[in-house]
Amino acid sequence: MDIFVCIKQVPGTSEVEVDEKTGVLKRDGVDSKMNPYDLYAVEAAIRMKEDKGGEVTVLSMGPPQAAEIIRESYMMGADKGALFTDRKFAGADVLATSYTLAQGIKKLGNPDLIICGKMTTDGDTAQVGPEIAEFLNIPHVANVKKILEIKEDSIVLEMDMPHTVEVVDVKLPCLIAVDKDIYQPRLPSFKRKLATKDREIPFYSLKDLDDHDEMKYGLNGSPTQVKKIFPPKTNTDHEIWEGTGGELSERLFDKLKELKFI
Template sequence: MEILVCIKQVPGTSEVEVDKETGVLKREGIDSKMNPYDLYGVETAVKIKEQTGARVTVTTMGPPQASEILQEAFMMGADEAALFTDRKFAGADVLATSYTIAQGIKKVNIPDLIICGKQTTDGDTAQVGPELAEFLSIPHVANVTEIIEVTDKSIVLEMDMGHSVEVVEMLYPCLITVEKGINVPRLPSFKLKLATKNKKIPFYSLNDFEDKDEKKYGLNGSPTRVLRIFSPEANADRETWTGSGEELTAKLVKKLKELKFA
């Protein structure tokens, strides 16, 4: 069985600058980490590997330094990795990102099961996983909270529908996005770090893809644009009130009306 996990390198701090012309985050020179939701995806894949003997490949789209999170995935138990990197991929929205990763997966090989985290902390759209499945023409299920059974031909899982829970069986190849409550991600292993420190990670650029049309990638392939993005202003103002319950209630109601919350 072949499993592929899509992960992403995201800023490790909230102090991130934004390019005023493109609305794209400036990622150079800032601390980065693996997207927290993707840790649950890697853990899900490794658990299936331990049960079935599957091979786990991790992949990401990003600059060369994004290989750091692929190395981290090795330390969690992943077997292989691939990095899709090209300046022409920069500034991609969810559509262009999904298309790029789909082209990369087609180059590497479509696996039996693709696992994505629910969403990323720098975008929070939760759209890339489902869009990726559409570009690959494979079935998908989002909001997976439990893997019930894994067989040679299908996977049985539980998904959160908000007001209900459904159990679904999907035939391979397929894609799932996992919720953070599905497991507890393991810590990176120092033993695996030593064993994989010299492991080579193949890089793939636009020239390696079947579709080399630059208009479908990066900013050129993005139908959406960020018009404005800004950091919220911090408000540390506070007041201390004393009095009886009735007095404090009246003050609170008056304050809420002043702030237009009531």
């Protein structure tokens, strides 16, 4: 089974500056890590490979330092990786990101299955996986909490809906977006680190893709623009009240009225 996993490098801290002109995060010099949801996706792919055989390829779009998370995937058990990196990809919204990754998948081959994490912790949109599937014209299933069965030409999944849990049988090739706790991600292996330290991580830029239209990538290809973004204000002001239950409840009522909560 040929499995592709889309992963992303995200800031390892909430203390990230924002470019006021573009509305995007300033990632240079910020400690980064693999998106936590993508760890579940990588684990799911490796377990499927161990069960059914095949190969796991991880791919990401980002700056050159994003190769670190591909290297981490190698240490977990992934077989191949690729990084799509180009300044013309920078500032992409979910649509441009999805299009770039879809073009990258076409560049690398025709997988039986594509796995994504449910969402990223720096965006929380949960849109990239389904949009990749739409660009590739393949079925997709989001919010996957269990992989029940892998058949010859389909996969049976349990998906967590808002009010129900549904079981679906989806034809391959398809894309699935897995939720957290589908499996417990394994730790990177030091033995695999030594074994894969010289394994290649190919870099691809816009000129390597079939579609070279710059208006479909990065900020140029992003129909949604962030108008304003700012870190939340912190307020540590507090008061300590003492008194009887009746006195405190009356004071709390007066305070809520003062703040116009009631």
